[in-house]
Amino acid sequence: MNLIIFPVIFYLLSSFLIALLWKEDEKLSGIACLSFSILTLISIISLGKHLILNERIVYFVGNWRIPYGITLMVDALSYIFLLVLNFILPIICWFSLTYIEKYTKSGYFYILFSLISAGLNGILISMDFFNIYVFLELSSLASYILVAFGLRTEELEASLKYTMIGFIGSTLILIGIGLILGKTGTLNIADFMSAAMSLKKVQLWFILGLFIAGFALKSALFPFHFWLPDAHSLAPSPVSAMLSGLFIKITGFYLLIRFVSNVFIMFPESKIILMGLGLVSMIFGALMAIDQIDIKRTYAYSSISQIGYCVLAFGIGTYYGYLGAILHFIYHSFSKTLLFLNSGAIEYRYKTTKIEELKGLQDKMPYTTTTGSIGMLSISGIPPFGCFWSKIIIIIAAIKSFYYGIAFICVIVSIITLGYFLKLQRNIFYSKKEMGKNEEVNLNLLMPMVLLSVIIFFSGLILIPELKIYLDKAIDVMQNFSYIEIMEK
Amino acid sequence: MNKGMSEIVKTISKIVSPFIIIFGISVIFYGHLTPGGGFPGGVIISASFVILLLAYGKEKILSKLSLYKSDILHDIGALMFLSVALAGFIGGTFFLNIFDKGKLFSLWSGGNLIFSNIAIGLKVGTSLFLGIILLSMVRIVYKENKIEFYEKKEDIK
Amino acid sequence: MIIYLAISIMFFIGIYGMMAKKNIIKMIIGVNIIGYAVNLFFIVLGYKNNGIQPILVPGVSIEEFVEKAVNPIPQALVLTSIVIDLSTICFLAALSIRIYEKYGTFDLEKIRRLKG
Numbered sequence: 001m002n003l004i005i006f007p008v009i010f011y012l013l014s015s016f017l018i019a020l021l022w023k024e025d026e027k028l029s030g031i032a033c034l035s036f037s038i039l040t041l042i043s044i045i046s047l048g049k050h051l052i053l054n055e056r057i058v059y060f061v062g063n064w065r066i067p068y069g070i071t072l073m074v075d076a077l078s079y080i081f082l083l084v085l086n087f088i089l090p091i092i093c094w095f096s097l098t099y100i101e102k103y104t105k106s107g108y109f110y111i112l113f114s115l116i117s118a119g120l121n122g123i124l125i126s127m128d129f130f131n132i133y134v135f136l137e138l139s140s141l142a143s144y145i146l147v148a149f150g151l152r153t154e155e156l157e158a159s160l161k162y163t164m165i166g167f168i169g170s171t172l173i174l175i176g177i178g179l180i181l182g183k184t185g186t187l188n189i190a191d192f193m194s195a196a197m198s199l200k201k202v203q204l205w206f207i208l209g210l211f212i213a214g215f216a217l218k219s220a221l222f223p224f225h226f227w228l229p230d231a232h233s234l235a236p237s238p239v240s241a242m243l244s245g246l247f248i249k250i251t252g253f254y255l256l257i258r259f260v261s262n263v264f265i266m267f268p269e270s271k272i273i274l275m276g277l278g279l280v281s282m283i284f285g286a287l288m289a290i291d292q293i294d295i296k297r298t299y300a301y302s303s304i305s306q307i308g309y310c311v312l313a314f315g316i317g318t319y320y321g322y323l324g325a326i327l328h329f330i331y332h333s334f335s336k337t338l339l340f341l342n343s344g345a346i347e348y349r350y351k352t353t354k355i356e357e358l359k360g361l362q363d364k365m366p367y368t369t370t371t372g373s374i375g376m377l378s379i380s381g382i383p384p385f386g387c388f389w390s391k392i393i394i395i396i397a398a399i400k401s402f403y404y405g406i407a408f409i410c411v412i413v414s415i416i417t418l419g420y421f422l423k424l425q426r427n428i429f430y431s432k433k434e435m436g437k438n439e440e441v442n443l444n445l446l447m448p449m450v451l452l453s454v455i456i457f458f459s460g461l462i463l464i465p466e467l468k469i470y471l472d473k474a475i476d477v478m479q480n481f482s483y484i485e486i487m488e489k
Numbered sequence: 490m491n492k493g494m495s496e497i498v499k500t501i502s503k504i505v506s507p508f509i510i511i512f513g514i515s516v517i518f519y520g521h522l523t524p525g526g527g528f529p530g531g532v533i534i535s536a537s538f539v540i541l542l543l544a545y546g547k548e549k550i551l552s553k554l555s556l557y558k559s560d561i562l563h564d565i566g567a568l569m570f571l572s573v574a575l576a577g578f579i580g581g582t583f584f585l586n587i588f589d590k591g592k593l594f595s596l597w598s599g600g601n602l603i604f605s606n607i608a609i610g611l612k613v614g615t616s617l618f619l620g621i622i623l624l625s626m627v628r629i630v631y632k633e634n635k636i637e638f639y640e641k642k643e644d645i646k
Numbered sequence: 647m648i649i650y651l652a653i654s655i656m657f658f659i660g661i662y663g664m665m666a667k668k669n670i671i672k673m674i675i676g677v678n679i680i681g682y683a684v685n686l687f688f689i690v691l692g693y694k695n696n697g698i699q700p701i702l703v704p705g706v707s708i709e710e711f712v713e714k715a716v717n718p719i720p721q722a723l724v725l726t727s728i729v730i731d732l733s734t735i736c737f738l739a740a741l742s743i744r745i746y747e748k749y750g751t752f753d754l755e756k757i758r759r760l761k762g
Contacts, residue, residue, distance in 0.1 A: 017568075019567075062577065
């Protein structure tokens, strides 16, 4: 049972130990961070054995019972997110062992990386409003600093914009938590639900509106997306991969799922708001990504579009909608991480990411070309790679609920996605201009990308019936669970 | 030429600053009985160093408490806090209060609160001092399209 | 009731300072004022009329303590929130020093090299 806290403990221990002992030595600090990440992955896998027997695990910190202390909880939905998070983090750490060498003071990178990981793990396990806020702020603050890590001119301006807008999002969430404390006097989610029956409907709508605005700011849905293209395209590549593949999903999408379907269960019509936001950001992201001249900016706008898919599928609300949302989260995390690491490998060798200066990489870097093409085909929705399955399930969900217009728009946005990725492939990889001597990137940079592309190739196998029961348990949590059941024990 | 401020300011800050440090330590140690605790006590301790920094100039402060020493102290504070939390594993759950709680209103009545207050006070005091001194170490002067960095004030012409 | 109105006026002054001014330093002061307004809102939530401080000194009986003491939970939350805001302001100040080194000015109209 103590295995729940081990992710947070290991990552905090890693950041404090690297700060004390190994800050000057860059190789050793990287290896320390990688070993703590692998230890965390092992502890999460062995937590799964406990979770199969019971339905959820509840843990009381310091042995204080519910209204007096902090509680932690892991159930089937949190466990899927924990597995994906702790599986991708060692891969990013492995990639950045060679990539960060060209920056000065690269010992500090691993300290901040461990702090972001500790914060993200903490959000997934906590069952207390203020605990979620503290871990959210921890990881956001470390990510503001990491975006400005290279100290070029454009990175500083992007980080300034990102910090100010992220601070407003956190303040909106804090005001919502303050209103909850004032009206019910408790901060535990289970305790709040039993006291929320006596509040008026208008007050609960106001609190839910503040929370949806705060989480939509953190996850870059349509009217709140201004910080994302600058921050994700100018950060160093491992940082972009972690931000775009994990951060906007856990601080935005996961908290939206929890709050709309497990805490505020008395408003089932709030999913229509999410459906509208998701639809508009889907179209907007795809249209803005067509005309960009920089590789990483195209990927950043494509992230806005794919997050719109996830939120739209969650807003539709039936069984197939929930299944499509979770599957699209899993596949898009792996694919977008692979694409950003790929652009990092290209930048490591050629020092630029603009399309006009990079042509004909197919002969010079064969492995990078193959893995990059697999990532791009996967997001566009080509069988048998990953996102094909999730997009088909989302379209089926829209048709079964008689939203024929939304299904048609989904298909059109898929075709536009395929369009701009084919433009990138033709111009960068498969054209004929000569670029220099034959050079391939380092083996250390190639192995993470090959591992990710093998996983994407075989990842359609999640839908076989033996493994699908675990996804069904998570969907059952989203449909039928509310936190009042913990109080009845 | 004398560095720093005038003689009156130097004498007064030399007399007052040990009392400020002792007041800060008392706020940290009695954190479970009176208002205060780790974080405000740490801020008070760092304020006493900042008064000396303003009165005497940064070379004299850095010869007494160098950047290297305060870097190590603030990491030790963080590790001490984490080890207090991990010591609860001996009793069963994380962060359990396993120390003996003596009689009411005495110094030793809080269990492991006193250790975590000391750890946080150490960390916050040195971190704030490091932050203020690092932000003020570099002078930037922008002169007609060229930007230059200076470390000492006498180099600016 | 009047105190909540004053806190909301302070919050909107902070938002005005953050959005309508062109100097980076004035924007940072606006961010600071927003932080102060939210912390003040938290502390005022736990107030009771004619309340005593929530500290158990040897002269106070338990019944009087439970009935008249001010709520101490928001005070603990405000401590955490002050630390987080302090770190954000410190990082923004360091960032603006580096921006002055690269661009030569603090004016936000001239710090616009990114578009599209």
